[in-house]
Amino acid sequence: METALSDIPLLSVMTFFPLLGALCIFFIAKFTRLKTDASKVIALTVSFVTFLLALAVFFVFDNTNPAFQLVERASWLPSFNAEYIRGIDGISLWFVMITAIITPIAILNSFGSIKKNIHEFMIAVLILETMMIGTFTSLDLVLFYVFFEGVLIPMFLIIGIWGGEKRIYATYKFFLYTLLGSLLMLVAVLYIAVAFNTTDMMQLIEQGVPIDAAIWIWLAFFASFAVKTPMFPFHTWLSYAHVEAPTTGSVLLAGILLKMGAYGFIRISLQMLPEAGMLFAPMMIVLSIIAIIYASFVAFAQTDMKKLIAYSSVAHMGFVTLGLFSMNEQGLDGAMFVILSHSFVSAALFMGVGVAYDRLHTREIARFGGMASNMPQYAMFFMIFTLAAVGLPGTSGFTGEFLSLLGAYKANIWIAVFAGLGIILGAVYMLSLYRRLFFGKQDKEDVSKMPDLSVRESLCFAPLAVLVFWIGLYPSTFSNQYSATMKTILERLVQ
């Protein structure tokens, strides 16, 4: 099996398969009268096949080997020391899996809510998937940059064309913020290409970067990843982008795009530049704690449920960076689990908001109430994901938050105290959201007439619910894959 598969460039096939699907839709729609339903089916099939390809990668992947695997190389830009290199290790494997799992769900979810320009929407989502998988599997900094930045175009269009009323302000803010961060990263990439004559990440990780240069490089990369993650105080674009994006856009944004920042922190800020990472760890931890507490308070004050969940994302990503820069085993483990958990939970919560929005065309929390009585299925799923977001034991949220707190505790007890406060606040705003939406008297006529989840909607939630419990109850399925890689990263950090 493995020898047969190693002959084909599995990662490239997986990366570019969605793009191929997008081209198919583009050309078929151009030259024939393709029905919109057909393009929906094509997009779903393509993203599902991509998921199967990702599964193939998952099974071929050897989790005892901490190094990069399935490495592909091709000449691309030799005069600028850039190469086409793809490869995967235990860390990026999970990011790829997240992308491959969430994209088909997001596409399925879009069937109900996207009403215009359906061909174009499917094309944009599929291109986005290629860009995201490409980011996670690129092992050359220039290539990484191209994919990392290429995400902007489809996302800009998704928010701008299919978004809400204030979408224009939101798209600008999203685009220019991230562009500014990324271009500073570009300067760092250029510096690396010139100073070290290579942009091969594997080689750079191996040979290390001298500390005086590494500080500046680290800061430039930080600018990009901090905007993308987003970290306090670079998070302001997120609430606008989320509120105005269509549900599918929010799902992809929260589920995958934000994780690109986290991935960058792990791969570059920690793995490639460990010394500089150590140096800046206190700053990162302080910013993370501010993000956790501040975003929780802001979330609590929201009247728009999508905004509330957007701010909760900021808080959860705070746990990710907190865990990462605690620089110990539990912290890194916890960060990985928060990443996994938050991807699935926030995707589901945004879809949950979408369900309510599709029916009533408002996201005002006060307009709803007592939905538990007429929409029991919806209430159940929302409950599962609310509890996971709160970090109830047995759900994915618990594993992640517990471990990153433990990591923080090992680093410094006060960090853990403040971060623990964040968990309490998280419970406050999430549970109060749930109470206001689902319990209480049902005195609004239009709310009481809302139908429960359709089969399609349930199908979107179900796999995510399974994953949430899976991570919560049997986390080693997930940690087994990356523990070997994590160990080598840690060893370099401790030195």
Next chain:
Amino acid sequence: MIEASDFLLIAPEILLFAGVLVTVVMAAFMGDKRAKTVNIAVLLFFALAGYAVFFPNRVSDFMGGMFPLFLFNEQFIEDAVSRFAKGFILIASSGIILLSWTYFKQINNQKAEYPVLIMLAVLGMFFMVSANDFIMLYAGLELQSLALYILAAFNRSSAKSSEAGLKYVILSAISSGVLLYGLSFIYGYFGTTNFAELYALVSQTQEMPMIAAVGMVFVLAALAFKISAVPFHMWAPDVYTGAPSPVTAFFATAPKFAAFILLVRLLFQPFDGLSQNWIQAIIFLSVASMVLGAFAGLAQSNIKRLLAYSSIANVGYLLIGVIAGGQYGLQAVLLYFGIYIINLLGIFAVLIALNKNDKPTDRIEDFSGLSKTNPYLAFCMMILLFSLAGIPPLAGFFAKYFVFFAAVKSGYTALAVIGVLSSVISAYYYLRIIRIMYFSEPMEGAALRSDFAVNAIAGFAAIAMIGFILMPELFSDLSLRVAADILIE
């Protein structure tokens, strides 16, 4: 000494000149009614000249010589740079003749002399990029400018167009005066106008005398005017707005490229030894152009004016490559310009297709919602604008990447950072057009009226911008080899 083979080697120029003579007679006798025939004849001569540019190897093989070849008492230089430039000038000019046809048909102003004027300008540019002597430089520059003056004012009935022409004449005449004045200083001190001799003399000079430095600054100022670098950019927005759209496209591509090549040749050949003297000035030009181009573009409501500021900003990026110098810097300049010309041609193709109530329009608002009425051109325009904004994976990103790479390599990281910041700002105004096309509702009467030429040029440009990533080496190798040719070892 002039040899017979010299005439064979300047076959492209001779062909163009013959073409001008033939087509001017054709235009005179056939009149505007058969302007199409004249257009076709001009395109034919461009094709012949193109053939002569790229296949003169038999001559150089015959001479057993390698580049560079000096002709006509070293007045004229034939090297890889001049060929590269001539190739792109021909591509841009041919594209513009096709687009002009579409444009002038819309306003019923198809004049037979129009393509002839373009050909005259092209002939001037050919001499500019092959100049190896200040006299040749000046003659080429003026030949080109004279044709451009008329072209700028070509919409005779439009006051704006006449104003653009007049403004360009006056300012351009002043800059030519400044150029000549500077040349007189240089000639006065060194006693020669030949680039190669100047190079030898300059490299022997230990201390730069004031008089020569002043002369050089004057020459640089005049060329900065031609490429519209800040603070010599004032004419560009007005002339770009007033001139007919295809003429604006012409201004922004071919003459600018020729002037830029000339600037590069001057700086790296005769003035190479004086780089400490000019580098500060060029750094100022570059930073000022990038920053002004980025900020001033934000407030524009006319797309041609916006493109004028965008081209000012792009000159700033290009000058970074000049500052970085060396093979990598010049490679970046050539590559950037090549990509930029194709990118801009596509954008102007879409702009020319833009109509409101059957009249060409250039207000950005009129692009509203055109993705719904003409999805094909809107899509091309989106790709081209994203590319101009430098978003990967499009070619415009690589253009910027190469320039900034050269800057970092030569230790000008600060310039790269300024470039990066100003490209974020200018991304805003490119995004605005995309936003208007895709996120707004269509306006009454506005439409993208495409014909074959527009569709083909916009489509070709968009495909080139997307396809560059697949084979970046093809083009970067070529420009690297050409760049090596500029530098005198």
